[in-house]
Amino acid sequence: MLPHGPAQPHVSNGILNLNKPSGMTSHDLVDRVRELTGIRRVGHAGTLDPMASGVLLLCIGQATRIVEYLMGGPKVYRARVRLGVSTDTYDADGRVVAEAPVTVERSHVETALARFRGPILQMPPMYSALKHHGTPLHRLARRGLEVERSPRQVEIYGLELSAWEPPYCTLEVTCSGGTYVRSLAHDLGQLLGCGAHLVGLTRLASGDFRLEEAVTPEEFAQAAAENRWQALLYPLDAALRQFPSLHLDAEAARKLCAGLPLSLPAFGEVGMARAYGPDASFLALVRYDVAAGVWRPHKVFRSEA
Secondary structure (H helix, E strand, O other): OOOOOOOOOOOOOEEEEEEEOOOOOHHHHHHHHHHHHOOOOEEEOOOOOOOOEEEEEEEEHHHHHHHHHHHOOOEEEEEEEEEOEEEOOOEOOOOEEEEOOOOOOHHHHHHHHHHHOEEEEEOOOOOOOOEEOOEEHHHHHHOOOOOOOOOEEEEEEEEEEEEEEOOEEEEEEEEOOOOOHHHHHHHHHHHHOOOEEEEEEEEEEEOOEEHHHOEOHHHHHHHHHOOOHHHHOEOHHHHOOOOOEEEOOHHHHHHHHOOOOEOOOOOOOOOEEEEEOOOOOEEEEEEEEOOOOEEEEEEEOOOOO
């Protein structure tokens, strides 16, 4: 659960926790929210493949400036995997490239899963949005091209077999941002010797944002028609709870909003902090400059205080 609820109705900057349906792209929903709100400054914090469903975080207005903090948070997925069939995209939208009989048992799958827990190196799939010299890999793949990629370190915090219905299995995955669950399904199949691909994926959580709290596109459209969509937004600082808070008096708040450093003592683990004004309004992210002994504005969200 998030520490507090959505923003007040008059606020047009915030985070929308949307329940993405299968069959739509993440950008489809960005375009839909732009159309419904009349706001162009909308972006998503971590794409979901068209086949996937679940939590899709959309950042509206100034919230687009904190996308990096949302994308970096842990993710929770429920993944349905089909053993015995491999595809070129590692999921059900791809072309079948290999088939093999499934002779493995539940115990074999559970043993194999242990190999993927913890920090691992994962090769990004060719059918992905990562870019090679400015061109998305999936565009190159559709031209029949394959380029060299470098493995990336990701971390699997939790990986459990929640259902075994051969040749299908269901996995519960808790992982770091940037993890490809499609690649996880493919690599599991390779380790088991029969191949595999992803046939269903639901993102259950992204950071503190959970599926049970998400709104459907239809619910958001209804709220927009009734001019109350702003009430569905979470405030910017809901994505920044990993940083400690710094509470300022009126003079310090004014200086910070003007872009000036603050000569205030450091606290806790020196680094980033959330800065609030005397009325408890969120003003900025600040970073402590150890050499100068001051807090410097990192990202200011209020022009005046």
